[in-house]
Amino acid sequence: MIAPAGVPDTRLARGIQILEGFGLVVEAGAHLYDRYGYLAGTDADRLADLNAAFRDPGVRGVFAARGGYGTQRIIDRLDLAAVRRDPRVFVGFSDLTVLSGRLWTAARLVSFYGPMVNWTDTRTGPTEIESLRKAIMTMDPIVLTSDPAEPSAAVSVPGTATGTLLGGNLTMLQAGVGTRDLPDLHRAILLLEDTDESAYSYDRMLTHLTRSGALRGIAGVAIGQFTNAPVVSGQWTAAQAVQDRLATLGVPVLGGLRIGHGNGQLTVPLGARATIDTTTATLTVAPGVAPRS
Numbered sequence: 001m002i003a004p005a006g007v008p009d010t011r012l013a014r015g016i017q018i019l020e021g022f023g024l025v026v027e028a029g030a031h032l033y034d035r036y037g038y039l040a041g042t043d044a045d046r047l048a049d050l051n052a053a054f055r056d057p058g059v060r061g062v063f064a065a066r067g068g069y070g071t072q073r074i075i076d077r078l079d080l081a082a083v084r085r086d087p088r089v090f091v092g093f094s095d096l097t098v099l100s101g102r103l104w105t106a107a108r109l110v111s112f113y114g115p116m117v118n119w120t121d122t123r124t125g126p127t128e129i130e131s132l133r134k135a136i137m138t139m140d141p142i143v144l145t146s147d148p149a150e151p152s153a154a155v156s157v158p159g160t161a162t163g164t165l166l167g168g169n170l171t172m173l174q175a176g177v178g179t180r181d182l183p184d185l186h187r188a189i190l191l192l193e194d195t196d197e198s199a200y201s202y203d204r205m206l207t208h209l210t211r212s213g214a215l216r217g218i219a220g221v222a223i224g225q226f227t228n229a230p231v232v233s234g235q236w237t238a239a240q241a242v243q244d245r246l247a248t249l250g251v252p253v254l255g256g257l258r259i260g261h262g263n264g265q266l267t268v269p270l271g272a273r274a275t276i277d278t279t280t281a282t283l284t285v286a287p288g289v290a291p292r293s
Helices: 012-021 043-055 080-085 094-107 126-137 170-175 199-212 238-249
Strands: 061-063 089-092 111-113 142-145 160-169 188-195 220-227 268-270 273-277 282-285
Touching: 012 126, 043 080, 080 094, 089 094, 089 126, 094 111, 094 160, 094 170, 111 126, 126 142, 142 268, 160 170, 160 220, 160 268, 170 188, 170 199, 188 199, 188 273, 199 238, 220 238, 220 273, 268 282
Parallel strands: 061 089, 089 111, 160 188, 188 220
Antiparallel strands: 111 268, 142 282, 160 273, 273 282
């Protein structure tokens, strides 16, 4: 359990309880409880914990304590040789999109876009706990069905598409343009979600990704949660802005997936083979773990 970005709080206790309920032994990084401004310790100390987690042969899973901001500051010094030498599970989302992207681009390591250890029971209950457990501890395929109650469910372009599921938080994906963190999305299913962003922000970020060429050749788009997106009378909603931007790509788009910062957050493996089908309103993802050889 490490904190490469923001400072965790008392909610860690609940997350640890859940992981121990899976039968896991939870170890805290040496600097997990440090504080350096708005960061969970200095860059050197957060990096030391991150690299230690991927170097220790006794560690089989690395879990981010929380997101926020800060992973970008240390990602270029990740020990990629250690990652390649002994692959292991990594779980995180939001700011940790940066780490998931680097694990894929540099080592083709599948990671898991799911809840932080800084657990919020009002947002994630028994169904979401089981989703995390199943994703990281079984070889069952993962099937998510679009939830019509999610604001992003209004975004849809009909069709079926298959490709590698890649992406994560839209803000972090856009910030990754021109870096080694943004995966090659050619023939991929792009996953995106975000929180506290206005409709024009979604527009701006998707426009930048399009103009940069990052979306050229994608197979389809799977859309998670638009959490706390302001609604302004007489203007587009976030869903309408995203629909306008994505409809021009000519690929299937499925919205309404409970992935991201909102209530009912489910877990999916990034880097695994996936299919979106707008007729059945499903995202089906191959398992992200395999037996150790």
